[in-house]
Amino acid sequence: MTSSTVTSSQPDRPPRPNLAFRRLRGQRSPAEFAALVRRAAREIGERVSCDARYIGRVEAGEIRCPNYAYERVFLHMFPGRTLTDLGFASRSSVRGRAARPAAAAPRGAAAGEGPGEPPGAVEPYDPRDHWQNDPLNHEESDVLRRAFMTGGGATVAAATLAPLGLAPSAAAADRLPPRAGVPEAMALEEAVRRIRLLDDRHGADGLYRRAAAPLRAAYALLDAGATRQTTADRLHSGAGELAISVGWLAHDSGRFDDARSHYAEALATARMTGDAGLEAHAFCNTAFLARDAGRPREAVRAAQAAQRAARPLGSARLLSLLALREAGGWAGLADRTGCERALVRAQALFERGRADADPEWMSFYGEAELAGLEAQCWSTLGDWRRASRQARRAAQAQDPHFTRNIALYTAELADDLAREGRPDEAAEAGLRVLALLDQVQSSRIQSMLAGTARVLLPHRRASGVAEFLDRHAAYKGPHPVGAGGTV
Structure with missing residues (x-):
């Protein structure tokens, strides 16, 4: 069935699923298919920010026409097919003007929606793809990257988040619509996705304060109410996920009190709406924070509460991650037996594989994260040999898309090797981390x-x-804020 153009006179008309694209995914999970998209992009010199959340939005019909970078990648993956064959609307029908060939992709300006189009009808041109893909614009790309990493993160985040339709400041919240509809819900969901993608690449320090503004706008939308109950449910879920994302940025940048507040806000939202998935996510992050803040018993209890919420959801991978959160708590209590039992359970659940029930936010969780979290447990228990072995495995297995995690696992490896008594190998790993710090800001x-x-x-x-x-002594990056500690 062909999607028709959604106009501003039909703000709450739900998008139609892209069944053709869903068939192309076949038996692969959204995360696995996203990895194939990124691999195909590299084959033709593109770099797209594709993850399970993006695939889900395409299949749900929220992206009726991809941006030019994604168009080139999809046509490379499925030669001989057109965008229409892939289940997308033609660019001309969505934009209301003549389509341009892919070679004429806009350079230097965002290709946003046409007049009267709601967000998501045509995927906004992603400025990050523009910086990374344009062979004629290396100088500008480098300038923008340096601006982000030298304290200009707020500027870049503003450029990324402002087109989403969410207020970029507290003052702008007064201009929010009186009642929210589908466009606002979609904008909120996109804000979550973009914040997570920026964090994957650059770390939290440059993002935290700017990301708090969309969160304020999200809760202002909830207070204003929605045109339909389905839209209200999406808004609550999106606001809760955004609170968790902002909480994580606070957590990773050492602002533990702020993180605890944001996670509690997300948990309250989940409890009010009966959203078990959001509740499990909030407890998951609360457990992680409690471990880092030196409250291991709270970490165990929060992880167990997350598992109770998650069991009806049908995601073995989610339960695996939550078992790892529990293991981290037991390690903090110096309970080796409890930790080992949780690790065995986490591995067994992980081996059941991916499922459609896996939450979108878990796209980061794969072999690398499993090994990295296990390394942290052994490190906490003082078993440096096992810790370094797992940390090395994590760093080697990590998808290059997750620059921050590569730096994190390699830093874990350096610390474990140093404490194991292998200073030369530790120094080598430490130098690799220092080389990544022009791309990653993480206290x-x-x-x-x-x-x-x-x-x-x-x-x-x-x-x-x-x-x-x-x-390391000469490194001039921002100083850590708060008590980060080994994670």
């Missing part, structure tokens, strides 16, 4: 490197250690 990672440097100080004469210590 957590900086705190870990600082701890590694302290452990390596007595070993300056070992191969590579002096170079690492000197480069």
